Amino acid sequence: MLKLYYSPGACAMASHIALEEAGADYDIVAVDLKKGEQKTPEYLAINPAGSTPALVTNEGVLTENLVIMGYVAQTHPEANLADNDSSFNFGKMQSLNGWLGSSLHPAIGRVLFSRPPLEGQARADQVELALGKFDLAENHLFKGPWAMGAEYTVADGYLSVFTRWARQSGLLDKTRFPRLNDHLDRVQARPAVQRVLAAEGIAPV
Numbered sequence: 001m002l003k004l005y006y007s008p009g010a011c012a013m014a015s016h017i018a019l020e021e022a023g024a025d026y027d028i029v030a031v032d033l034k035k036g037e038q039k040t041p042e043y044l045a046i047n048p049a050g051s052t053p054a055l056v057t058n059e060g061v062l063t064e065n066l067v068i069m070g071y072v073a074q075t076h077p078e079a080n081l082a083d084n085d086s087s088f089n090f091g092k093m094q095s096l097n098g099w100l101g102s103s104l105h106p107a108i109g110r111v112l113f114s115r116p117p118l119e120g121q122a123r124a125d126q127v128e129l130a131l132g133k134f135d136l137a138e139n140h141l142f143k144g145p146w147a148m149g150a151e152y153t154v155a156d157g158y159l160s161v162f163t164r165w166a167r168q169s170g171l172l173d174k175t176r177f178p179r180l181n182d183h184l185d186r187v188q189a190r191p192a193v194q195r196v197l198a199a200e201g202i203a204p205v
């Protein structure tokens with residue numbers, strides 16, 4: 001059985017949503033980032049990078065949301081969480097997932113989780129940078145009605161993690177980001193996503 005190491009509300013929720021949408025047979029194990037559990041020898045033996053998510057499979061451990069979500073989509077083709085029949089379309093989805101992980105995640109993450117917290121002009125500059133990336137998603141990268149177009153894919157769950165963080169902190173303005181707000185509402189209304197939120201002990205935003 002698959003085993004997902006995650007932290008509630010953190011980026012691993014994207015992999016958690018993919019597993020739940022896939023109807024996969026999996027267990028979850030919470031890692032308390034505030035207590036530093038990601039740096040214990042036990043966890044570093046699973047993921048030497050000391051971050052979540054990590055997915056234990058019967059072939060070994062996979063890390064990185066992009067990779068875990070792709071693996072889940074490919075190993076559960078019946079769930080239609082990616083266009084598994086077209087390598088190009090699968091690659092287009094992974095292009096978006098790569099951007100979410102390498103560009104949007106760090107940009108909004110620095111606004112919310114920098115330690116010590118960003119203040120004053122430094123915070124304002126980082127907020128502007130992050131909002132510029134949400135502009136790019138709103139106006140160019142997001143196809144609609146789902147991230148990749150007509151069909152829901154694992155990229156939708158991934159995008160919703162960051163729009164959720166932005167809405168929670170009052171940054172996802174409805175006038176500036178109408179499509180991303182509508183998308184987040186529709187993702188949160190999905191039964192699988194509601195089960196993930198309940199399992200992680202967090203509320204919709």
Ligand SMILES: N[C@@H](CCC(=O)N[C@@H](CS)C(=O)NCC(=O)O)C(=O)O
Nearest residue numbers: 010011038051052053064065066101
């Ligand atoms: N690119 C990685 C990012 C993983 C990551 O930064 N996870 C954060 C939670 S959102 C974490 O575990 N941070 C713990 C730490 O850095 O100490 C992915 O998408 O899987």
